[in-house]
Amino acid sequence: MASQSVLELRQVSKAFATHRAVADVSLEIPPGAFFSLLGPSGCGKTTILRMIAGFETPTSGEIWLNGECINALPPYQRNVNTVFQGYALFPHLTVQGNVEFGLKHKKRSGDINRVNDVLKQVRLEGKSSRRPSELSGGERQRVALARAIVLQPDVLLLDEPLSALDPQLRKQVRGELRDLQRRLGVTFLFVTHDQEEALSMSDQIAVMNAGSLEQVGTPREIYAQPRSRFVADFLGAMNWIDGIGVRPEAVSITSQGRNASVTNVSYLGSFCRIEMKLETGEVIAALAPPGTSYTTGQAVCFTWNREDEIHL
Amino acid sequence: MKLRNAFLAPTAILMAVTMLAPLAIILVYSFLTRGAYGGVEPPSTIENYTRLWDPVYATIIIRSLWIAAVATALCLILGFPLALFIARSGARKNMYLGLVILPFWTSFLIRTYAWMFILRDTGIVNSILQSLGVIREPLPLLYNSGAVILGLVYGFLPFMVLPLYATLERLDPSLLEAAADLGARPWDTLMRVILPLCAPGIRAGAILTFVPCLGTYLTSDLLGGSKTVLIGNLVQNQFTASRDWPFGAALSLALMAIAIGLLFSVRRRGEELL
Amino acid sequence: MKTRRGLALYALGAYAFLHVPLLILAVFSFNSSRFAVWQGFSLQWYRAVADDSNLIESSVNSLIIATAATVTATVLGTLAAYGLWKRGSSWLSGSLYLSLVTPEIVTGVSILALFQWIFRFLHLRLGMHTVILAHVGFSLAYVVVVVLARLRNFDRSLEEAALDLGATEFETFWRVTLPYLGPAIAAAAMLAFTVSIDDYVITSLVAGVDSQTLPMVIYAMARRGVNPALNAVSTLIVFSLGVLVLLSERLRRA
Numbered sequence: 001m002a003s004q005s006v007l008e009l010r011q012v013s014k015a016f017a018t019h020r021a022v023a024d025v026s027l028e029i030p031p032g033a034f035f036s037l038l039g040p041s042g043c044g045k046t047t048i049l050r051m052i053a054g055f056e057t058p059t060s061g062e063i064w065l066n067g068e069c070i071n072a073l074p075p076y077q078r079n080v081n082t083v084f085q086g087y088a089l090f091p092h093l094t095v096q097g098n099v100e101f102g103l104k105h106k107k108r109s110g111d112i113n114r115v116n117d118v119l120k121q122v123r124l125e126g127k128s129s130r131r132p133s134e135l136s137g138g139e140r141q142r143v144a145l146a147r148a149i150v151l152q153p154d155v156l157l158l159d160e161p162l163s164a165l166d167p168q169l170r171k172q173v174r175g176e177l178r179d180l181q182r183r184l185g186v187t188f189l190f191v192t193h194d195q196e197e198a199l200s201m202s203d204q205i206a207v208m209n210a211g212s213l214e215q216v217g218t219p220r221e222i223y224a225q226p227r228s229r230f231v232a233d234f235l236g237a238m239n240w241i242d243g244i245g246v247r248p249e250a251v252s253i254t255s256q257g258r259n260a261s262v263t264n265v266s267y268l269g270s271f272c273r274i275e276m277k278l279e280t281g282e283v284i285a286a287l288a289p290p291g292t293s294y295t296t297g298q299a300v301c302f303t304w305n306r307e308d309e310i311h312l
Numbered sequence: 313m314k315l316r317n318a319f320l321a322p323t324a325i326l327m328a329v330t331m332l333a334p335l336a337i338i339l340v341y342s343f344l345t346r347g348a349y350g351g352v353e354p355p356s357t358i359e360n361y362t363r364l365w366d367p368v369y370a371t372i373i374i375r376s377l378w379i380a381a382v383a384t385a386l387c388l389i390l391g392f393p394l395a396l397f398i399a400r401s402g403a404r405k406n407m408y409l410g411l412v413i414l415p416f417w418t419s420f421l422i423r424t425y426a427w428m429f430i431l432r433d434t435g436i437v438n439s440i441l442q443s444l445g446v447i448r449e450p451l452p453l454l455y456n457s458g459a460v461i462l463g464l465v466y467g468f469l470p471f472m473v474l475p476l477y478a479t480l481e482r483l484d485p486s487l488l489e490a491a492a493d494l495g496a497r498p499w500d501t502l503m504r505v506i507l508p509l510c511a512p513g514i515r516a517g518a519i520l521t522f523v524p525c526l527g528t529y530l531t532s533d534l535l536g537g538s539k540t541v542l543i544g545n546l547v548q549n550q551f552t553a554s555r556d557w558p559f560g561a562a563l564s565l566a567l568m569a570i571a572i573g574l575l576f577s578v579r580r581r582g583e584e585l586l
Numbered sequence: 587m588k589t590r591r592g593l594a595l596y597a598l599g600a601y602a603f604l605h606v607p608l609l610i611l612a613v614f615s616f617n618s619s620r621f622a623v624w625q626g627f628s629l630q631w632y633r634a635v636a637d638d639s640n641l642i643e644s645s646v647n648s649l650i651i652a653t654a655a656t657v658t659a660t661v662l663g664t665l666a667a668y669g670l671w672k673r674g675s676s677w678l679s680g681s682l683y684l685s686l687v688t689p690e691i692v693t694g695v696s697i698l699a700l701f702q703w704i705f706r707f708l709h710l711r712l713g714m715h716t717v718i719l720a721h722v723g724f725s726l727a728y729v730v731v732v733v734l735a736r737l738r739n740f741d742r743s744l745e746e747a748a749l750d751l752g753a754t755e756f757e758t759f760w761r762v763t764l765p766y767l768g769p770a771i772a773a774a775a776m777l778a779f780t781v782s783i784d785d786y787v788i789t790s791l792v793a794g795v796d797s798q799t800l801p802m803v804i805y806a807m808a809r810r811g812v813n814p815a816l817n818a819v820s821t822l823i824v825f826s827l828g829v830l831v832l833l834s835e836r837l838r839r840a
Binding site: 313315316317319320322323324326327328329330331332333334335337338341351390393394396397398400408410411412414415417418419420421422423425426427428429430432434435436438439443466469470498523524526527528529530534544547548551552557560561564567568571572575 | 589590593594596597600601603604605607608610611614621622623662663665666668669670672673675678681682684685687688689690691692693694695696697698699700702703719720722723724726730755756759780783784786787791801804805808809812816817820823824827828831835
Binding site: 053054055074075076080081082084085086088089090091092101102104151 | 744749
């Protein structure tokens with residue numbers, strides 16, 4: 001089992017002077033996977049990334065890369081590369097200069113070809129003599145990617161690479177990033193706090209909270225079968241009715257069912273969100289087609305399917 | 313970390329050799345007795361320090377403090393409006409700032425000599441006044457405390473203007489607008505908003521000016537003559553003509569003590585140089 | 587606005603105060619008489635300067651000392667600033683700060699005392715080498731302050747990126763941080779050079795008999811009384827230093 005994963009964390013902890021950032025985390029990341037570390041800010045996901053890259057040392061535990069323990073190796077001897085959150089492009093070098101920075105033999109035709117290939121992969125051919133200051137945010141991100149990919153790392157670490165982009169661009173780049181990963185076959189370890197990103201891009205997600213691992217699984221598993229209240233609430237909106245969890249999209253407003261009165265209707269373009277107050281006083285939400293209209297105070301009935309229930 | 317230590321080592325050694333060891337030696341010397349042919353001799357004593365209270369030397373120390381204080385105050389009063397002007401000059405800021413800094417980059421010695429040329433008996437001022445018939449005999453403009461103060465102000469005005477400008481430049485213009493909005497006239501705004509906010513810059517400039525003025529040697533030597541002996545001249549004298557190294561050492565340390573004491577007394581948390 | 591006009595007028599006066607004395611020196615360096623009354627244009631004082639072997643020799647000495655001290659102080663100071671930026675050292679920062687605030691006369695006499703003490707054991711004398719050592723000593727702090735100020739604005743993640751991409755710590759410094767520091771290093775070198783070439787107090791104490799520097803000669807001329815050749819020397823120095831400063835500013839902007 002252990003030899004199947006390209007990256008393995010064995011009971012890794014990191015304690016700083018003021019707090020414990022990572023508490024006893026164990027992970028196995030299969031080769032070629034798009035693996036996400038998902039969690040709110042301060043949950044320790046970036047610290048884990050930095051420990052894998054070599055910028056922090058674990059207080060305890062081991063990190064294994066391709067069957068070798070890399071705890072003692074400095075960053076420049078580990079075959080992992082990072083796409084930094086701010087991209088960290090070298091301002092005094094061109095795009096070409098940035099991308100070939102890590103290559104040892106830049107003059108060799110083999111390496112020159114690699115650089116050109118990678119630039120084509122990220123659609124930056126023709127911009128190789130530009131400086132970072134002359135590029136847009138999206139282009140800079142692609143340079144950061146190219147720079148790391150060209151070195152053919154065992155694992156590519158991405159630290160919230162989409163958070164600096166405009167929301168419109170973000171959706172487009174998500175797809176491109178996913179396609180790139182599939183084409184290259186490189187293992188991606190992707191850190192984000194955005195659950196929509198993680199769900200749409202990943203093969204597997206590890207959810208973290210306050211330094212500990214909450215759950216690891218595929219996007220469907222995590223969303224539909226959360227194993228803790230935190231994971232359930234973090235991955236999407238959640239209704240809790242008598243201790244049972246039901247997602248708003250699983251609640252349907254019908255002619256027969258439990259009683260409730262409408263408190264608020266929000267029109268969100270492609271659907272409506274209906275908030276209802278139960279007889280017990282709790283408020284839950286349901287999703288409905290965009291054309292629906294209810295008035296505040298209107299009495300309705302709702303129900304849901306048993307297989308959509310989430311029991312903890 | 314090995315790299316960082318290797319990078320620090322040469323400078324550390326040089327600091328130890330050119331700064332720390334010499335000061336240590338001076339400290340030791342200040343407690344010894346002068347040698348017959350210069351240098352120092354065994355019997356350790358605190359006499360060098362008690363001598364500092366001797367009226368002759370006390371006068372020199374007080375005169376130095378006075379001259380440095382007056383020069384600093386003048387630099388502040390003269391420098392503040394200039395710094396204000398530069399900070400408000402918009403696009404030409406860098407040019408105006410450069411014009412202040414440019415003389416500073418040339419030789420301090422030559423700038424001091426320039427005042428000798430202007431003020432002495434055969435100098436420009438006297439020549440003009442004499443040829444205009446205003447005076448018959450040349451005025452003794454040189455070789456007095458006034459000339460020294462003038463030379464110091466001339467030399468250190470840029471030292472004062474730079475930190476003042478830096479603080480004024482960072483001043484949020486909306487604060488001034490708020491003051492005007494609340495009824496403050498320009499003078500009130502200056503006194504109640506601008507000056508208090510500039511306090512760090514004023515402190516920095518004052519210290520940056522006062523300490524070198526206190527320890528000045530060249531200005532008092534060239535412009536002050538034998539009547540205006542300051543601490544710096546006295547120290548130099550002990551190590552050359554008078555050959556009283558222990559006393560010179562004690563004087564030097566007294567000077568350093570005053571300088572460092574002043575620096576500590578105006579330091580605030582967060583304002584570090586290094 | 588009245589205050590605006592008043593301020594501008596004042597500034598004019600202040601700039602006149604700062605620049606006119608040097609202009610006067612320059613004007614009278616071309617005076618044909620040795621007195622402060624204009625009597626006609628002449629280059630005789632400049633010819634006197636060119637003929638003065640003492641002046642020429644001391645200028646050469648000053649240039650040698652300033653160049654040697656500047657190169658050494660800039661290199662060592664830059665490395666030290668980088669080291670301090672990585673992790674501070676309060677005693678080193680403290681000594682550098684002390685070096686900046688210690689009055690020149692105290693620095694001078696204390697270094698002299700150190701040298702004389704050492705010379706009891708090693709058979710050496712005061713000379714160019716002692717001057718250069720002293721100059722490096724007091725220039726280091728200036729270089730460190732200038733370079734450290736620029737380092738404080740440096741994005742640390744650039745260094746992490748370089749390490750991540752396979753560069754060792756030294757390679758990172760050499761290929762990423764040093765290029766960024768270029769302008770600051772140039773400014774620091776300029777500062778060290780001007781401070782060294784103009785120094786009188788410390789140099790006069792540790793120079794010994796064979797190594798006269800330009801400031802020492804100028805000082806002697808100034809004390810001796812009226813000598814219009816001094817005006818010529820002064821004008822030449824001020825002019826060349828001014829040109830140097832302007833050139834380096836141009837280079838910096840480019």
